[in-house]
Amino acid sequence: ASLKSGQLREGLEPSRGAEPAAAAAETAEAKGEGKLLVCARCHSLRHYGRVKHPDAERLLPDFDFVAAVGPRLASPSGARSLVLLLADASDFDGSFPRAVARLVAAAxxxxxxxxxxxxxxxxxxxxxxxxxxxxxxxxxxxxxxxxAWAQSRARAGAGADLRLAGVHLVSAARGWGVRDLLDHVRELAGARGNVWAVGARNVGKSTLLNAITRCSGVVGRPSLTEAPVPGTTLDVIKVDGVLGAQAKLFDTPGLLHGHQLTSRLTSEEMKLVQVRKEMRPRTYRVKTGQSIHIGGLVRLDIEELTVGSIYVTVWASPLVPLHMGKTENAATMIKEHFGLQLQPPIGQGRVKELGKWVTKQFKVSGNSWDTNSKDIAIAGLGWFGIGLKGEAVLGLWTYDGVDVVSRSSLV
Ligand code: GDP
Incomplete structure (x- = not known):
């Protein structure tokens, strides 16, 4: 059985051919074809301790990059370290690996x-x-x-003056920016550097590393070997062949971000929330006393305005239904519609499981109808773009522990 690089981490279930893939790996090894080929299931087992599955994954402990890799980053006599901080364009603030960024900034x-x-x-x-x-x-x-926007959000996430060697905008799915990134990584890593790819779960790290591997001209299948990080041999994977003879590229396990809404959703709910195609805006013109719901996950209340109305644009998966109505009916919406018409959560029983429903207030001011003045971003879901001429007090409701930030607008 052949295993294409794109299939490397597609989460093959045991029933869908993991045995042939594992058998292929064994055969390759038995034939002495050099490096051990790691099938999707084995790769998942090594990374996550089990086969990749969102329901299982969210129960797994987080990978402590700071403890596991931190000491190796700045060894005085060691080789240069380069950290690739990955952030998902559709959920920048939620997915940005801020603890690792802080570590780099602190060094x-x-x-x-x-x-x-x-x-x-x-x-x-x-x-x-x-x-x-x-x-x-x-x-x-x-x-x-x-x-420029991404750079400033990264600095905000790191909470420090994070010195970046560069910013790359990529799409592994389309092949955008992959070659430039690879060239830059090779240049910065030099002959003997160590490169660590870091990102939240589902940020697209595996897809990107596969794209980089293909781009690097490694013929045939990318091969993975375990990295020599003490105590973490099951966690950190060396991606061979991409960076020349001595420099090394390491793939680290996806970080679990409890502040991303997605981290508490089931696989069925994730399917509704994850953005798969180019995002499309859904815009409302709203007045004081109105509220916009994004599924049963988030609600934005228009509490006070110095003008008659404002524009609110929702950027989120098109599979999540929106509802606009009077704030005074909000309690009824939770009781009667969350988990049913307003999904996710799927099923009314899940509403309580997602946590306590809490609010945070935002004051937004702007001077244009045509461009959004501010975004209010909800980690793991999307964001509201606010367009207004004047001032607004907005109340954002979601489940306790989900990160909500106000930021300069992206679109
Ligand atoms: P990982 O958990 O960080 O390794 O993420 P994966 O590489 O498994 O990707 C997570 C999800 O994002 C999968 O559904 C991928 O198909 C999707 N994905 C990855 N890269 C891209 C991309 O460049 N564009 C789009 N639209 N989707 C992507």
Missing amino acids: DEAHSADWKHGAPANLPRALLVVTKLDLLPTPSLSPDDVH
Whole structure:
């Protein structure tokens, strides 16, 4: 059985041919064809401890990158480390690996004096990689604007002056930006560098690493070997052949972000929430006393306005239904429609399971109807774009622990 690189991590279930793939791996090894071929199931087993499945995955413990890889990042005598910080264009703030970004920023900060003489050789460097760019309405966006926007959001996420060696906007699905990224990674890694790819679960890391591997001209199947990180040999995977003889590229397990709504959804609910095609806006003109629901997941209340009405644009999966109505009916909506007409959650019983329903207030001001002034982004779901001439007080409701941020608008 042959295993194409694209199938590497497609989550093959045991019933769907994991045995032939495993058998192929064994045969390849038995034939002495060099590196062990790791089938999707084995790769998943190594990364997640079991076959990739969202329902199972969300119950698994997080990978502690800071503890496992941190000490190796800035070894004084070691090779240069490069961290690829991956963030999903459709959920930038929710998916951005901020703890790892903070680690890189802290290493920089600790050696700030050395910077006078140029970048100290062994400080870890970071590239920001924005994945799934094809999900944004790219024709109406300028790459320069997205670039600057992503950089400023990364800094906000790191909570520090994160020094980035570069920003790459990519779509592994379309092949956009993959070659440039590979060239830059090779240049920064040099002859002996270690490169660590880091990102939240589902950020598109496997798809990107497969695309990079194909782009690097590795003939045939990419081969994976375990990385020599003490105590984490089952977690960190070395991707061979991509970076020349001595430099190494490591794939690390997807981070579990409890602040992303998706981290608490079932696989069926995830299917509704995950954005698969270019996002399309759904816009409402709303007044004080009105509310917009995104499924049974989020509600935005228009509490006070200094103008008659504002425009609210919802950027989220088209499979999640929206509802606009009076705020005074909101309690009835939860009781009667959450889990039914307003899905996810799927089933009324799931509403309580998702957590406590809590609110956060935002004050937004703007001076144009035509462009959005601010986004209110909900981690793991999408965002509201707010267009207004004047000031608004908005109440955002969602489940406790889900991150909600106000940011400069993307679109
Ligand atoms: P990982 O968990 O970070 O390894 O993520 P995967 O590579 O498994 O991708 C997660 C989901 O995002 C899958 O459904 C992929 O098909 C999808 N995906 C990955 N890359 C892209 C991309 O460039 N564009 C789009 N539209 N979807 C992508």
